[in-house]
Amino acid sequence: MDPVSHYLILSALMFTIGAIGFVVRRNAIVAFMCIELMLNAVNVSFVALSRHVGGLDGEIAVFFVMVVAAAEAAIGLAIVISLFRTLRSVETSDAAGLRL
Amino acid sequence: MSLTFCIIFASACGVVLMRNPIHSALCLIVNLVAVAGIFAQLEAHFLAMVQIIVYAGAIMVLVVFVIMLLNAKQEEGSYSTWLIGLLAVVSGFIFVDMVGPLLSEGFPQSASATDPTVGTVEAIGRVLYTKYLFPFEAASILIMVGVVGALMLAKTDKGKQG
Structure with missing residues (x-):
């Protein structure tokens, strides 16, 4: 099997684990970490394919994914903090109302 | 590896x-x-x-x-068995769907030879500031909006008095 296939399978595995964790876990912070896991899985396949094709475009895409992940971390954790302030809980099942 | x-x-x-x-x-x-x-x-x-x-x-x-x-x-309580079973089946399907074509058909060989200078800071910087200049600037605006938004979300009204 081609070496790039190994990286793609690893990436698929990581993405699946992250997706399961996002659905299963009830803690909002852990769900957030599972999103980071999925973003990283995509990054691995971007770099592997960029290496395979021989260009730089994939690595630039990873750079922008990291930018979006950093912005998402700031916003997401601020949302978790304000959720905790209103509900006194970070469980996603407690945040069931449309209005806080 | x-x-x-x-x-x-x-x-x-x-x-x-x-x-x-x-x-x-x-x-x-x-x-x-x-x-x-x-x-x-x-x-x-x-x-x-x-x-x-x-x-x-x-x-x-x-x-x-x-x-x-x-x-x-710590998270308490257990999860219902049917939910875990359903998730296992769905995620298994997703995983096989992603990996199956790779295993059955393999991956096309790369056309170009690998260049050792690809991936260095110089090469990335050159591409980032020429071909991807506009997305790069848009990313900086995104980060700034993110910082201001995080401040707005996390601040309390009590902060005004102190």
Whole structure:
């Protein structure tokens, strides 16, 4: 099997684990970490394919994914903090109302 | 290579399986550093460094700080068996759907020979400031909007008096 296939399978595995964790876990912070896991899985396949094709475009895409992940971390954790302030809980099942 | 793969798999499982959020966060840090190792293996040295500085450094410090701030407790209670079964089937289908074509048909061989200068800071910077200049500037605006938005979301009204 081609070496790039190994990286793609690893990436698929990581993405699946992250997706399961996002659905299963009830803690909002852990769900957030599972999103980071999925973003990283995509990054691995971007770099592997960029290496395979021989260009730089994939690595630039990873750079922008990291930018979006950093912005998402700031916003997401601020949302978790304000959720905790209103509900006194970070469980996603407690945040069931449309209005806080 | 296989050792790094094993570390990534084990720590990714750890993120999902650990009951205490702080243990999940520590597993995620191990995972992110191992992914930086993968980037280094693929000769993307700039991205390996950025991965460690931005992800394993900045973002995870923020996550651990929020866990500490909220004093998050361990998750209690178990999950219903049919939900876990349904998830196992669905995620298995997704995984096979992603990996199946690779295993059956293989992957097309690369056309170009690998160039050793690809992935250095100089090469990435050159592309980033010429071909991708507009997305780069848009990314800086996105980061700034993110910072202001996070401040607006997290501030309290009590802050005005003090």
